[in-house]
Amino acid sequence: MTWELAANVVTGGLLIGLVYALMALGLSVIFGVTRIVNFAHGEMTVLAMFAAVILFRQFGLDPILMSPIVAAGLFALGYGLQRYLVAPFVTRPEHEQFILLLAVAFALTNGMLIVFGPEAQGILTDYSFDSYEIGPLIVDKTKAIAGLISLVVAALLLGFFRYSATGRAIRACADNLIGAGVVGLNVPYLYALTFAIGAATVGVAGCLLSIIMDATPVLGPELTLLAFIIVIVGGLGSMTGALLGGVLIGVSEALAGLLFTPSLKSMLSFGLLILVLVVRPQGLFGKSGAR
Amino acid sequence: MLSVRDLTLFYGDAQALDGVGFDIGEGEIVAIVGANGAGKTSLIRAVAGMERPAGGTIRFRGADIAGWPPHRICNTGIGQVAEGRQIFPSLSVMENLQMGAMLPRARKRFRQSLDEVIALFPRLEERRDQAAGTLSGGEQQMLAIGRCLMGRPELILFDEPSLGLAPTIVADVFRIIRRLHEGGMSIVLVEQNVSASLRLSSRAYVLENGRVVAEGASAELANDPRIRQAYLGL
Numbered sequence: 127m128t129w130e131l132a133a134n135v136v137t138g139g140l141l142i143g144l145v146y147a148l149m150a151l152g153l154s155v156i157f158g159v160t161r162i163v164n165f166a167h168g169e170m171t172v173l174a175m176f177a178a179v180i181l182f183r184q185f186g187l188d189p190i191l192m193s194p195i196v197a198a199g200l201f202a203l204g205y206g207l208q209r210y211l212v213a214p215f216v217t218r219p220e221h222e223q224f225i226l227l228l229a230v231a232f233a234l235t236n237g238m239l240i241v242f243g244p245e246a247q248g249i250l251t252d253y254s255f256d257s258y259e260i261g262p263l264i265v266d267k268t269k270a271i272a273g274l275i276s277l278v279v280a281a282l283l284l285g286f287f288r289y290s291a292t293g294r295a296i297r298a299c300a301d302n303l304i305g306a307g308v309v310g311l312n313v314p315y316l317y318a319l320t321f322a323i324g325a326a327t328v329g330v331a332g333c334l335l336s337i338i339m340d341a342t343p344v345l346g347p348e349l350t351l352l353a354f355i356i357v358i359v360g361g362l363g364s365m366t367g368a369l370l371g372g373v374l375i376g377v378s379e380a381l382a383g384l385l386f387t388p389s390l391k392s393m394l395s396f397g398l399l400i401l402v403l404v405v406r407p408q409g410l411f412g413k414s415g416a417r
Numbered sequence: 418m419l420s421v422r423d424l425t426l427f428y429g430d431a432q433a434l435d436g437v438g439f440d441i442g443e444g445e446i447v448a449i450v451g452a453n454g455a456g457k458t459s460l461i462r463a464v465a466g467m468e469r470p471a472g473g474t475i476r477f478r479g480a481d482i483a484g485w486p487p488h489r490i491c492n493t494g495i496g497q498v499a500e501g502r503q504i505f506p507s508l509s510v511m512e513n514l515q516m517g518a519m520l521p522r523a524r525k526r527f528r529q530s531l532d533e534v535i536a537l538f539p540r541l542e543e544r545r546d547q548a549a550g551t552l553s554g555g556e557q558q559m560l561a562i563g564r565c566l567m568g569r570p571e572l573i574l575f576d577e578p579s580l581g582l583a584p585t586i587v588a589d590v591f592r593i594i595r596r597l598h599e600g601g602m603s604i605v606l607v608e609q610n611v612s613a614s615l616r617l618s619s620r621a622y623v624l625e626n627g628r629v630v631a632e633g634a635s636a637e638l639a640n641d642p643r644i645r646q647a648y649l650g651l
Contacts, residue, residue, distance in 0.1 A: 294508065
């Protein structure tokens with residue numbers, strides 16, 4: 127094995143890791159604010175992937191250019207889901223929330239099986255096999271675009287929460303829910319908005335994934351699990367943690383394929399998860415003592 | 418200004434308020450006193466919309482606001498300085514103040530409110546970029562009051578503002594409440610520090626087991642042998 131090969135594999139893993147990170151960021155945002163764990167996260171990602179596939183196959187529209195449209199659709203779905211389905215469960219015990227979101231996940235997966243069928247469906251754009259040569263590195267164009275867009279969207283998201291008044295209000299809700307009521311923040315609206323933003327993030331991530339991997343309904347649970355591993359490794363509720371966790375998982379999956387066999391890639395991510403849980407249970411960027 | 422009638426509130430089967438009524442006029446400062454568990458905080462929370470009353474009316478400037486969500490009630494001009502301060506610990510002091518001004522009624526006058534609050538609490542300006550959770554208890558109470566003022570309230574509900582503060586800071590807090598009152602603010606003061614709140618207020622209501630058992634001018638209540646025995650330990 128040459129070091130060029132290793133560098134190429136690591137770069138590819140890093141770029142896919144950024145897309146994973148973006149997906150996990152959605153989960154992290156929703157949990158960090160509403161304390162609801164979105165068990166339908168991977169399923170929503172697959173829904174976005176299929177949306178991209180349909181737009182491409184039926185209308186010839188590029189998945190990257192369509193990502194704002196798909197994100198808008200997922201935004202509306204997320205808003206409605208929180209407002210009308212999840213909101214009454216916010217104050218209920220966690221296992222009841224768990225069952226509700228799990229039911230949404232099953233409904234989405236099986237709905238997609240009925241509509242799209244079980245076969246894997248991919249997208250072949252005219253740049254699907256292009257690549258960039260940067261010194262010794264050969265980078266797939268799809269992965270490079272997907273990774274960079276993920277980074278940009280993640281930065282926008284961080285900026286929104288840091289600098290916009292609405293973003294701050296959402297952080298305030300996460301920080302002290304009673305305080306949010308005291309100052310008269312519209313908490314039900316902000317919760318729905320948070321869910322919508324998390325879902326829109328997943329909408330973009332799904333579009334980006336659709337040019338890297340094939341969409342199939344059974345991918346949903348796998349992606350949900352992946353998003354979980356990432357946010358737990360990075361630290362629940364921490365946005366930078368989710369970013370770093372995603373990159374770590376992406377690189378470790380790629381290295382597993384290089385050093386052992388691609389089918390062992392999950393073992394390595396789970397190994398990383400166990401290692402983090404043993405050494406630093408709150409996650410790399412998590413606050414200790416957090417719920 | 419605010420007129421509460423027959424207010425009842427339940428937590429599950431437990432009755433917290435049982436037909437409570439009280440009034441507060443423009444610019445008045447009214448104390449609500451009583452032992453722990455008498456229903457003082459429940460009363461504040463019901464008026465602020467954070468608990469849904471089972472019955473009764475809460476009229477503020479003519480509109481019955483009973484059962485409205487808290488953000489709507491805040492926007493009518495009822496501010497709240499809650500028990501335990503309820504600041505946003507991981508947000509900076511400035512961000513906390515901005516959150517107080519998110520109400521539609523307050524957004525446009527943000528700069529003016531900020532100048533007023535900083536004139537009242539220069540300490541907050543010194544600590545503007547510091548995480549609010551790192552402030553001392555007294556500073557956090559100043560921040561809680563400042564944040565409330567950012568919403569441009571016309572009536573402020575103070576819930577145990579002296580709780581957990583050092584005696585010198587408590588004196589500061591009461592001085593500020595007096596100053597706000599002198600500036601024309603209407604104030605409802607809920608306190609377990611009965612003697613101080615009777616000195617500060619013009620009228621007072623005594624709550625026991627979710628009912629008003631006595632009301633009147635604060636000076637008279639302070640001389641009432643029953644009140645002196647039950648609440649002032651005299």
